[in-house]
Amino acid sequence: MRSDYCGALGTANIDETVTLCGWVDRRRDHGGVIFLDLRDRAGIVQVVFDPDTEEHFRRADSVRSEYVLRVTGRVRARTEATVNPAMATGQIEVLGKELEVLNSAATPPFQLDEYTNVGEDVRLQYRYMDLRRPEMQNRLILRARVTTAVRNFLDAEGFLDIETPILTRATPEGARDYLVPSRTHPGHFFALPQSPQLFKQLLMVSGFDRYYQIAKCFRDEDLRADRQPEFTQIDIEASFLEEADIMALCERMVRELFSTVLQVELGAFPSMAWSEAMERFGSDKPDLRIPLELVSVDDLMQQVDFKVFRGPADDPQGRVAALRVPGGAGISRKEIDDYTRFVSIYGARGLAWIKVNDLAAGVGGLQSPILKFMPEAVVAEMMQRLGASDGDIIFFGADRRAVVNEALGALRIKVGHDQGLVSDDWAPLWVVDFPMFEDDGKGGLTPLHHPFTAPACSPEELVANPAAALSRAYDMVLNGTELGGGSLRIHQRDMQEAVFRILGIEQVEAEEKFGFLLQALQYGAPPHGGLAFGLDRLVMLMTGAQSIRDVIAFPKTQTAHCVLTDAPGEVNEQQLRDLSIRLRQTRETPDSP
Structure with a gap:
C-alpha cells in the first residue's frame, strides 16, 4: 500500500515517485496551493497539491486533521527560502499527484503535539490518540529499541529466553497478590506473579545456567509515579557466578544499552555500602548528581x-x-x-x-x-x-x-x-552490603529484599544474630532511581529453613507454601544469583519522562483504573456462579434524621 515511511524520506529520494500512508498532522491553504503535513511513526513530511491535479486537489481541500490518507507523488527539493531545519524532512517535499482518503476523523479531543496541556485522565481515556503524538511515539520506539538491545546482549552472552507461568501460587514477596479464582478447583485461587523469582531459581536447579525473560509482573499495591499494578522486568539469573561476576555483566549490559540507544557513555559505577549511603544521603538509592x-x-x-x-x-x-x-x-x-x-x-x-x-x-x-x-x-x-x-x-x-x-x-x-x-551528568552507582533483615514494626523481622536472598554468613551465625546479618544483595542506582535489584540466592535447604524460622515461618507453613522449593534445594541446587531491572523505570530515565505511565502503551491511573476500557469492571451472576463466588453486599448506612 505504501513504498516509504513519511519521516524516512530525504534528499536521496529526490525525483523518486513514492506512495505514503499516514495521518494529516496539519493542513494549510496558501493562495490556491494546499500543503498537507503527513505523519506516520517515522515522522512528518510536507505534501503539496496544486490545482493541476483537479480531482485530487479538491480532495486535499476537503481533508482535515487526523484524516487517514494514501498519497502518491514525486519527491523534490524545497527552495532555499522554504527549507525547514526544524524538520528531519525539511529539505524536501512531495508534490502530490494522487490522494485517497482511507478514513475520515472526528475533531481530536486535544491537540496532538508536545504542547498539549490536557489532563492525564483525558489523555488516558483517548490513549490511542495520545499515542499518535510524536513525543509518545518516540518513547515507545525507544522502549522497543531497548528490549531489542537487551535481547541481543543476553543472547550473545549465552542466556536463554525462557517463559515462566503467569498463573501461579500466592507467595509472600512484600506486596499483595492479584488473585485469580479457579473454576475447576472451587474455593482455590491462582495468583499473578509479583516476579518470576521462584521459577527462575528452579530453572537453575534444572541446569539452565543462564536464563533471562522480559517478564510481566503484578503487584496489588498503592501506586506512585514510578509504580503500576502491572509492570515489566528484565529478569536475569545465572549459576556458578559470584556477586562481582553478575554485577560486572549487568553493568556492561547497561553501558552498551546507553551507548547503542542514546549514544551516551556512562562514567564509573562506584560501589557504596548500604550503611554509608544511609549515613551520607539518607537513602539506599542516592542521587549523586x-x-x-x-x-x-x-x-x-x-x-x-x-x-x-x-x-x-x-x-x-x-x-x-x-x-x-x-x-x-x-x-x-x-x-x-x-x-x-x-x-x-x-x-x-x-x-x-x-x-x-x-x-x-x-x-x-x-x-x-x-x-x-x-x-x-x-x-x-x-x-x-x-x-x-x-x-x-x-x-x-x-x-x-x-x-x-x-x-x-x-x-x-x-x-x-x-x-x-x-548536575547534567549521569550518575550510576552500585549499593551493596544490605542488611539481611529490617524491623517489621511489630517486634519481628522482615527481609529487606526477599526471603530467598543469601546471607553473607553461615546458618549458625545467622540464627545467633539475625539483626546484624548482611546479605549478598546489590542494587544498581542511576540518578537517584533504583534501576534493578538482585542478589545471590540461597541454594541450600538448611539455610533457607533458617531464614524462614527467623521470619516466623514454621516448618508446617514452610512446607505448605514453599515445599516445592525446599525439596528442589535437596537435589543438587547450584550456587546462583541474578538481578531484575525495571524496564519501565529504565525507559522513563532514558526518555526524560516524568512517570512510567508515559512509557507504557496502556497504563493504569494511580488508582489502578484503566480509563480507556473502564477496567476493573463488574461481571455477571453466571460468571460468579461458575467461579463459586458470592459477592458480599456493602451495607448502606441509613440517612440520619
Whole structure:
C-alpha cells in the first residue's frame, strides 16, 4: 500500500515517485496551493497539491486533521527560502499527484503535539490518540529499541529466553497478590506473579545456567509515579557466578544499552555500602548528581540541654543530622515553612535551621531560633565539622534514625532541585552490603529484599544474630532511581529453613507454601544469583519522562483504573456462579434524621 515511511524520506529520494500512508498532522491553504503535513511513526513530511491535479486537489481541500490518507507523488527539493531545519524532512517535499482518503476523523479531543496541556485522565481515556503524538511515539520506539538491545546482549552472552507461568501460587514477596479464582478447583485461587523469582531459581536447579525473560509482573499495591499494578522486568539469573561476576555483566549490559540507544557513555559505577549511603544521603538509592550530604552531629548534641536534639542524640535508635546548603541563606522564611511541611510528610515533627551570615563573627553572625539552646563551643565545632561558609543555611533533623534519614534524604533532593544544584551528568552507582533483615514494626523481622536472598554468613551465625546479618544483595542506582535489584540466592535447604524460622515461618507453613522449593534445594541446587531491572523505570530515565505511565502503551491511573476500557469492571451472576463466588453486599448506612 505504501513504498516509504513519511519521516524516512530525504534528499536521496529526490525525483523518486513514492506512495505514503499516514495521518494529516496539519493542513494549510496558501493562495490556491494546499500543503498537507503527513505523519506516520517515522515522522512528518510536507505534501503539496496544486490545482493541476483537479480531482485530487479538491480532495486535499476537503481533508482535515487526523484524516487517514494514501498519497502518491514525486519527491523534490524545497527552495532555499522554504527549507525547514526544524524538520528531519525539511529539505524536501512531495508534490502530490494522487490522494485517497482511507478514513475520515472526528475533531481530536486535544491537540496532538508536545504542547498539549490536557489532563492525564483525558489523555488516558483517548490513549490511542495520545499515542499518535510524536513525543509518545518516540518513547515507545525507544522502549522497543531497548528490549531489542537487551535481547541481543543476553543472547550473545549465552542466556536463554525462557517463559515462566503467569498463573501461579500466592507467595509472600512484600506486596499483595492479584488473585485469580479457579473454576475447576472451587474455593482455590491462582495468583499473578509479583516476579518470576521462584521459577527462575528452579530453572537453575534444572541446569539452565543462564536464563533471562522480559517478564510481566503484578503487584496489588498503592501506586506512585514510578509504580503500576502491572509492570515489566528484565529478569536475569545465572549459576556458578559470584556477586562481582553478575554485577560486572549487568553493568556492561547497561553501558552498551546507553551507548547503542542514546549514544551516551556512562562514567564509573562506584560501589557504596548500604550503611554509608544511609549515613551520607539518607537513602539506599542516592542521587549523586546533587552535591549535598547529611552529616551526623549526635555527639555534639549530647552536650546540649535542648531536649529536641538531646533526646534523639542519646537514643541508640535515634539520630541528629545536619544538611548544609551552600549559598542557601537567601531561602526565605516562607520557603523554610514550606520545607517544614514537606518533611512532615515523612514523619518529621519540625525542621530546625541556622543561617550563616558572618562566620567570622561567631554565634553573633548566625541566625536561628535554636542558637540560644547551644553553647558557643558546640556551635563553633559544628560549623567547622560541616565546613560552613558565609551565605549557607543548615537544616537539622532529630528523631528516630529512619525518620531522619527519610525526611532529610527527601529534603536533600528537593532543595537540590530548587536551588539548581543538580548536575547534567549521569550518575550510576552500585549499593551493596544490605542488611539481611529490617524491623517489621511489630517486634519481628522482615527481609529487606526477599526471603530467598543469601546471607553473607553461615546458618549458625545467622540464627545467633539475625539483626546484624548482611546479605549478598546489590542494587544498581542511576540518578537517584533504583534501576534493578538482585542478589545471590540461597541454594541450600538448611539455610533457607533458617531464614524462614527467623521470619516466623514454621516448618508446617514452610512446607505448605514453599515445599516445592525446599525439596528442589535437596537435589543438587547450584550456587546462583541474578538481578531484575525495571524496564519501565529504565525507559522513563532514558526518555526524560516524568512517570512510567508515559512509557507504557496502556497504563493504569494511580488508582489502578484503566480509563480507556473502564477496567476493573463488574461481571455477571453466571460468571460468579461458575467461579463459586458470592459477592458480599456493602451495607448502606441509613440517612440520619
